[in-house]
Amino acid sequence: MKTNCTHMKIKKSLFIKQKVIFVLLLFSLFAFGGIIYTFSNSAVLDSQHIRLVEFSEKVEIEVFNGRIKMDELLSGNKTITNSSVFERFDRAENYISDIEQIISKTKKIKLDKENHFLYQLSELRLLIHQIKEIVRTKINKDVNSVDLNLAGSYLEFMLKFDEYGKTLHAFISENNYRLKRELFILLTSIFTILIISLVLIVRLMNSLIRTNRVLLHNTMKVEQSERRRIAMDLHDGLGAMLSSVGLYSKILEKKFKDDPKIHGQLNQITLLSNQALQTVSEVINNLNPSILNRYGLVESLDRLCARANSIGNVKLHLESKKFIGEMNKSTEVIIYRIISELINNTIKHANATEAFITLKGNTKIILHYQDNGSGFDSRKLSLHEKNGMGLLNIIDRIESIGGDSLIDTTPGNGFAITIELRIDK
Missing domain, CATH: 3.30.565.10 (Histidine kinase-like ATPase, C-terminal domain)
Incomplete structure (x- = not known):
């Protein structure tokens, strides 16, 4: 029964060690996963922001270049064609479509700033389309009164683009703020899980120490019980036999007292049996200190x-x-x-x-x-x-x-x- 109990304690000790390893592994996986998730989101968000700024700048550049091409075409520059003028405005509209596509790929819940940002993109597209139609009328009909409408539409586009730039900046700042908030929540969660893991590990280690102490105590009890049993066996077995040897040698000493040689040998046997009995007594006392x-x-x-x-x-x-x-x-x-x-x-x-x-x-x-x-x-x-x-x-x-x-x-x-x-x- 005691051996089975000892085996159970050993199994419990191994089970506690496995728990400690599991807690450490779980925390490590969570922390590693959180770090990978954060860096991945940060990299994706930075890439999106760079592309948004890049495409926005290209929208302004293409509209500006379109107007320059139109002026060169009207001034008689034969290297400039109608298609090259409208191509600039088409590119600007395509870049706006690219910006809208980037926004649509985000899996975030749409915020007011995002909705406002998308609304301003649609207004920019509408203004570009309006400028393109005015340019088409100017090229085809060469109406002088169109110049005023073109200048007004272009000015309206620039004002709207400035407003769009501010909204873009606010949109990027909002995304960065959300990323920082997620990072803060993640770090707080990792820290909380770390504290919980440390508490669990301390409790498991204390349990392991208690288990080891109980195991060691039971081992000592088994050892003491075995010592007591061996001491009793020596006392009742070998001790009794040595006492009998000493007793019989003394009897024979008296019987052969007239023969000095045999008497001396028997006396030696008596002394040796007494020494052996004393040694056995010391061993018994060491095994089970009856003192x-x-x-x-x-x-x-x-x-x-x-x-x-x-x-x-x-x-x-x-x-x-x-x-x-x-x-x-x-x-x-x-x-x-x-x-x-x-x-x-x-x-x-x-x-x-x-x-x-x-x-x-x-x-x-x-x-x-x-x-x-x-x-x-x-x-x-x-x-x-x-x-x-x-x-x-x-x-x-x-x-x-x-x-x-x-x-x-x-x-x-x-x-x-x-x-x-x-x-x-």
Whole structure:
């Protein structure tokens, strides 16, 4: 059941990571799509505006050139034909048609400025057509009174074209304003989605951290349960067998006490069985520290330090007077193992002469461990893990009970770690 639960936690962890990737991918696609859409619209709009201005200028130029051609034709310039005169006005009308076509291709909702702009285009076309008809009458009938009408129509066209130019400018400004408004809405939307994405990612990451902690905690529980089972098997199986071997060897010692050679060999078997039984007892205690059930955490740590002081070259100091907290047995076991591992690292690797252990707190437990050993580069923690320092394993144990740790060490300046753990009474 616990294995299945662990597998479920792993699947949940992977599912959360997939969610984070999905949120980031969705935001990236939206932002990229918005940027492409904006640049595309901006490019299309700029192209339309350039063409509108270009065609509008050509309308004025063609009408102006048409009048010049007409004057040259009437003055007797034989290189100028009637068709070349009317061709200028026809081109002007075609450019107006091109302008109307550009406006018709826009998918925007027609605004008042657009309607007014189109209305002025139709008036320009009407005036050009009127000028063209007056020119045709002038050329065909050579009526002098037509000059006045032609001048008046041309003046009216120029005034109307000036008004049209202002409307064109207003129309372009309105389109640019709409583009800026769309860009502002898009950026606001992207920013809003970014905030929402960040909030979702933070929540997902917090959920992932909680899931990892639960997974690690369950792993530690399974490990502790297996340790307890193995310890019981060793105690009931191998321990009982070694006790029996020692008992039978003692019986045989008494039976062969008159034979010094056999008696010595049996005595050696008794000593070896006792040593093996003591070793098994130490292994059982390491697997399942029953000393915690008998003495509690503080006294067990005191006894651990006393035993280490009696056999090692490192002097251990334990300060626990300010500790008044209570924790469940599984947490006590993990704390005991953490301190045991730290002491083991100091003795085996640190070349230290002293180590200090401080345990204090109530609902918030603070454990501080420090030695005066050789220290190491904490940035190469994984390398020390390969060399047997076991600090990564210690950090995993701390995280499994919801604790935080801070390591302070540099080469030649010893090692220190502070562990903070909030517990419920």
